[in-house]
Amino acid sequence: MTGTAQTDIVARLRERIRRIEGIGEAGGRGTLRLGLEAVERALPDGGLPLAGVHEIRGGEDGAATGFCAALLARLQAGDGRPVLWLERRRELYMPGLARFGLTPGSVLTVSDIVRDADMLWAVEEALQCGALAAVVGEIRAADFTASRRLQLAAEAGGVTCLLLSGLRHGGAATALSRWQVTGLPSFGDGTGVGSPCWRVELARCRNGRPAAWTLIWSPRGWAAVETASEESGLPDDLRAAI
Amino acid sequence: MAGKGKRRFLCVWFPWLVTERLARREPELARQVTAAIEEQRGRLVLAAVNRRAQHAGLTPGMVLADARAVQPVLQTRFVNRAADRASLVRLANWATRYTPWAGLADENSLFLDISGCAHLFGGEAALADDLVRRLAGFGLTPLVGIADTPGAAWAACRARQEEGTILAPFESLTDAMTALKDFPLPTLRLSPDVLDSLTGFGLRTLGALYPLERRALTERFGAEPVERLDQALGVTDEPISPIAPVPPHQAREAFAEAIATREAIDGALRLLLDALCRSLAESGEGARRLVLACHRADGSVCRLRLGTSRASRWPAPLFRLFAERLDEIDPGFGIEVMALAATRTEPLAAAQADWRAKDGGGAGLAELVDRLGNRFGFGRIARPRPHQSWLPERAVEEAQPFAAAGGTNWPAGRERPLRLLAPPEPVEAMAPVPDDPPVLFRRRGKAYRVRSADGPERLEGEWWLKDEPPRDYYMVEDEEGRRYWLYRQGLYEPGTAPRWFLHGVFA
Numbered sequence: 001m002t003g004t005a006q007t008d009i010v011a012r013l014r015e016r017i018r019r020i021e022g023i024g025e026a027g028g029r030g031t032l033r034l035g036l037e038a039v040e041r042a043l044p045d046g047g048l049p050l051a052g053v054h055e056i057r058g059g060e061d062g063a064a065t066g067f068c069a070a071l072l073a074r075l076q077a078g079d080g081r082p083v084l085w086l087e088r089r090r091e092l093y094m095p096g097l098a099r100f101g102l103t104p105g106s107v108l109t110v111s112d113i114v115r116d117a118d119m120l121w122a123v124e125e126a127l128q129c130g131a132l133a134a135v136v137g138e139i140r141a142a143d144f145t146a147s148r149r150l151q152l153a154a155e156a157g158g159v160t161c162l163l164l165s166g167l168r169h170g171g172a173a174t175a176l177s178r179w180q181v182t183g184l185p186s187f188g189d190g191t192g193v194g195s196p197c198w199r200v201e202l203a204r205c206r207n208g209r210p211a212a213w214t215l216i217w218s219p220r221g222w223a224a225v226e227t228a229s230e231e232s233g234l235p236d237d238l239r240a241a242i
Numbered sequence: 243m244a245g246k247g248k249r250r251f252l253c254v255w256f257p258w259l260v261t262e263r264l265a266r267r268e269p270e271l272a273r274q275v276t277a278a279i280e281e282q283r284g285r286l287v288l289a290a291v292n293r294r295a296q297h298a299g300l301t302p303g304m305v306l307a308d309a310r311a312v313q314p315v316l317q318t319r320f321v322n323r324a325a326d327r328a329s330l331v332r333l334a335n336w337a338t339r340y341t342p343w344a345g346l347a348d349e350n351s352l353f354l355d356i357s358g359c360a361h362l363f364g365g366e367a368a369l370a371d372d373l374v375r376r377l378a379g380f381g382l383t384p385l386v387g388i389a390d391t392p393g394a395a396w397a398a399c400r401a402r403q404e405e406g407t408i409l410a411p412f413e414s415l416t417d418a419m420t421a422l423k424d425f426p427l428p429t430l431r432l433s434p435d436v437l438d439s440l441t442g443f444g445l446r447t448l449g450a451l452y453p454l455e456r457r458a459l460t461e462r463f464g465a466e467p468v469e470r471l472d473q474a475l476g477v478t479d480e481p482i483s484p485i486a487p488v489p490p491h492q493a494r495e496a497f498a499e500a501i502a503t504r505e506a507i508d509g510a511l512r513l514l515l516d517a518l519c520r521s522l523a524e525s526g527e528g529a530r531r532l533v534l535a536c537h538r539a540d541g542s543v544c545r546l547r548l549g550t551s552r553a554s555r556w557p558a559p560l561f562r563l564f565a566e567r568l569d570e571i572d573p574g575f576g577i578e579v580m581a582l583a584a585t586r587t588e589p590l591a592a593a594q595a596d597w598r599a600k601d602g603g604g605a606g607l608a609e610l611v612d613r614l615g616n617r618f619g620f621g622r623i624a625r626p627r628p629h630q631s632w633l634p635e636r637a638v639e640e641a642q643p644f645a646a647a648g649g650t651n652w653p654a655g656r657e658r659p660l661r662l663l664a665p666p667e668p669v670e671a672m673a674p675v676p677d678d679p680p681v682l683f684r685r686r687g688k689a690y691r692v693r694s695a696d697g698p699e700r701l702e703g704e705w706w707l708k709d710e711p712p713r714d715y716y717m718v719e720d721e722e723g724r725r726y727w728l729y730r731q732g733l734y735e736p737g738t739a740p741r742w743f744l745h746g747v748f749a
Contacts, residue, residue, distance in 0.1 A: 061724035062660045066749025069660065082607070082625075093662035093746060094626040094638050098652040100749070104627045108643055110614055111622050122614060131607035183723035183749075185693060192696045193657075193719045196749045217749065 014044075014207060032075060032160070036215070038224040039200070044207035048177065050075075053151045053161045055175040060166075063183040063198045066100060067215075068164050070222060072134055073101030075160055079133035084126050086119060087111045088138045100217070113138075120146050127153035127161055134160040141170030148174060177205040184214060248357055250366065250411070251482070253395035254337075254373060255351040255385045256330075260290035262382050263329055264319050272381075275313050278321040279306055289321040293383075323349075333377075334485040339496075339537035339579040340369065342488040348431075351399070353392050353482040362496045366408055374406070380541060392482050393474030394422060397429035397448070418475045423449035430470050436463055448474070491527070492583035493517035500539045500576025507536075507571065507580070511564055514582040515557040522584060528553025529584035534564065536571055537579040544571050549620055551611040552644050553588040559609045563616055611643045628652050632701050633710075634662060634745065657696065657717050659727045659746025666743035669728065673742075676734040679716040683728060685744055690720040698730075717748065725749070 031047025033040065040046040048054060048071070056071075058064020072083050083106060085092060090111035094104065113119045116139055123137035127150065142150070142163070151174070154161045165171040167180070180201040188194030201212040213224045256262070265272040275298050278290040286306035288295075298313050309316055327349065334352050337344040340363065343355030356369065363369040370386045377384040386406035387398025398407040412418035425448045427440060440463060445451060448471070451459070456468050473480040493514045501507060511534070522528060530553055534546040548563055571577075615623055624640035628651065631637050637653075652658075671680035679695030697716035711732035719725045725748035731741045 059724075060747075061722075062747040062749045063723075065660045065747075069749070084610075090622075091661040091663060092626075093634075093659055095628075095634075095652040095656075095658035096660040096662075096746070096748070099658070104651060105625060108611075108623065108625050110618060111624070113618060113622075118618070122618075125613055126610055129606045129610040131610065183725070185721065185723040186719060186725075188694055191694075193694050193717050193725060196725070197723060198749075 032071070032078070034074070036222060036224050038213055042202055042209045042211040043205060050160050051154050051158045052176040053147065053154055053163060053172065055163045055165060055172045055178045056181060057165050057167055057171055057179065058181045061183045063196070064164060064181040066196055066217065067179065067181040067198060067200060068136060068162055069097045069100035069102060070217065071162060072136065075134040076102065076106050081131060081133040082106050082108050083134045083136065084108045084110070084132050085136045086113055086122050086126070086138065088113060088119070099219070116140050116142070120150070123161060124149055124153045127157045127159045130157040130159060132159050134162060136162045136164055138164045139172065140165060142172040144173040147172040177208065178203045187216070249355070249390060250357050250360065251389060251392045251395040252354040252356045252370065253347055253351055253387045253392065253399045254354070254377070255399045256382055257350065257385065258292055258383050259330065259350040260321060260326055261292035263326060265292070266381050271317055274317045275300070275315060276317040276319070277309065279318045280321045331485060335543065336541055338486065338535070338581070340373070342486070342492055342581070342583065343482065343484050345482045345484045347392070347396060351396065353395070355482060356388070362494065370406060370408065376541065390418070391474055391476045392480050393431060393470060394418070394476070396431050397422060397425050397474055400429045401425045412476060415475060415477065419452060422474060423447065430467070430474065432466055432470060436466050439463060440467065489583035489585045491518055491521045491529070491587060492581060493521065494579060494581040496579045497577070500578045502573040502576045504568065507568060507573070507577065508565070510580050511568070511582070512557065512561060514580060515560055518582050518584060519555045519557050522555040522587065526589060527587040528555045528590035529560070529587055531584070531586035532560070533583050533585050535581045535583070536573070536577045537581070538573065539575040539578055542574065546571060548616045549612070550608070551615060551620070551642070552608050553590045554608070555590060563612055566613070567616065608644070631704065633703050634658065634701065635664060656699070657748070659748045661747045663745055666729070666745040669742050669744045671728060671742035673730070677714070679718055680728065680742065683742065690724070690726070692718045693721050694719050715745070
């Protein structure tokens with residue numbers, strides 16, 4: 001058997017598995033392109049599967065929130081429907097989120113959902129409603145049953161779910177992908193604060209390949225740099241922006 | 243009375259309300275000669291008496307000393323007008339089990355507009371029996387009158403001693419006059435001094451007033467007798483003021499046997515929602531606030547309130563909203579009447595805004611907002627939009643989920659954090675050079691070494707908020723790449739330590 005035939009078989013089998021699981025193109029949901037070639041190479045079908053649960057974990061800084069907002073803006077832009085952000089507190093600040101591409105009125109927030117049980121209920125309800133482009137839930141932990149319920153609700157409603165959790169907490173037991181986002185010192189000329197710079201790690205991804213990148217967010221979008229020290233590797237337009 | 247013949251009023255009079263209320267707290271008072279007393283012009287007089295006291299010849303208004311001379315064993319308690327009124331208000335609330343139009347008539351009687359709802363309870367006589375039986379269960383003695391006008395109903399319950407009266411619908415004014423002819427004059431609801439002067443002239447019945455010239459009557463006794471007579475006969479309308487605002491749309495179900503199971507409550511709620519939604523559809527409205535009142539067998543009422551984010555008149559989603567909270571209803575000894583009312587409505591053909599029309603997803607989203615709102619409170623759901631203000635915490639307006647989107651975007655060109663702490667968290671900061679960013683700050687015992695910073699950006703409250711000092715904001719990045727928004731409150735003044743706050747977190 002030649003290498004090409006093997007690859008074909010593997011691809012077909014993956015396709016079948018995806019169809020059984022109701023994920024990916026086979027489910028008619030498609031994927032979300034991130035606009036980052038380096039990252040897309042690690043993802044199944046070159047994008048983040050829609051209508052599924054993805055977990056983003058981060059520390060006390062705003063890096064994970066920023067990454068989540070950037071994903072949301074991409075989800076919302078291709079969809080037109082609003083996104084719902086379920087908050088543990090009442091902190092989200094729209095003028096700041098707008099920097100990542102979220103326009104006024106496109107975000108609905110529900111604040112002060114303190115208990116995880118309430119949060120999981122709200123996320124599940126929102127996913128089933130089907131009138132949203134995406135739902136963000138700030139959870140501490142979700143056991144296997146709860147995570148699975150969310151995945152089923154996301155598939156049923158055709159809505160993408162992002163779970164935002166802290167590094168100190170358990171997070172979701174299962175998710176299509178798990179990202180870990182932490183802040184990195186920004187590149188700058190030393191006179192002021194530069195553009196946000198994150199270490200984004202794809203810790204787990206079904207049908208994907210775990211990897212880590214350094215991403216820089218500029219007003220024009222994001223870009224990946226190979227290593228944090230490799231400033232010369234920045235695209236020209238990005239270098240102009242930071 | 244053509245055209246008004248459909249309206250029917252019930253008046254329920256509690257002749258012993260004050261003393262029966264006392265007897266509820268001290269049951270032995272019911273078996274004794276009891277009077278409620280109050281001070282009038284420096285003397286103690288009887289304000290109300292119980293039945294035994296009346297039989298013993300005591301009447302309200304008597305001076306206590308005289309009463310004691312007649313009845314040395316008289317039990318007295320001070321009257322509490324506020325509490326008496328409060329108990330009458332509670333009774334009026336209770337009476338909304340029969341009709342939403344229940345109001346106070348005077349200090350010891352209630353009016354109920356029972357137009358078109360007596361059939362739910364098996365007719366007027368059955369309704370009156372039911373009312374009397376239940377009130378008797380509370381230890382009260384009610385007398386009931388039913389007639390075409392509130393005035394006639396008021397007269398009917400007082401016309402005969404110890405017995406209520408149902409007056410047949412009046413066919414004409416003559417008919418009404420005949421029906422009320424022999425009623426004693428005190429049943430006309432006159433103030434005591436007017437009544438005194440009329441009886442002083444030897445007038446004993448309502449019929450005695452008919453032949454008198456109205457102008458002469460008014461000149462001599464004021465407008466009251468003519469006015470009250472016209473109201474009783476139905477010549478002029480008398481509005482009754484209900485105890486609670488009467489919702490324009492409501493439905494009620496009375497059960498032959500009290501229900502207590504969830505299935506029965508569900509079933510009744512579906513019937514009520516169907517009826518209410520039909521009524522809403524007829525007037526082209528939708529409900530924003532709904533109240534389900536469950537009248538329990540023991541007379542207490544359990545209310546469940548819920549709201550919707552936009553007008554709705556579809557039974558199925560409304561039922562789902564209620565279903566999540568029906569567990570809050572404790573049926574107790576059973577629910578006898580369930581009443582559902584739309585307390586706030588809006589025209590349903592309201593302008594469709596933004597995404598609601600797209601993909602037909604609007605209905606689903608509205609339903610979701612309702613479910614979240616009823617669980618967490620509608621105040622927690624917002625669709626933030628820009629607001630003109632320099633202060634960061636005021637630059638966002640938490641609009642209603644379905645309010646029209648603000649056309650403007652967020653101000654560009656200014657770095658703003660992703661999360662804003664409310665209230666700002668006080669931190670210790672070291673800024674060796676005035677008006678320079680801090681080099682270090684401490685938050686919750688942890689030190690953050692500042693690697694780079696931007697600022698200051700001076701933000702001040704609007705001129706009408708003069709009491710707030712200006713703030714100098716700095717965006718700082720610590721050695722690990724975490725970015726924070728700090729501000730120093732007030733201007734630098736030599737000798738005083740500046741106060742620093744952490745206000746936000748950047749990506």
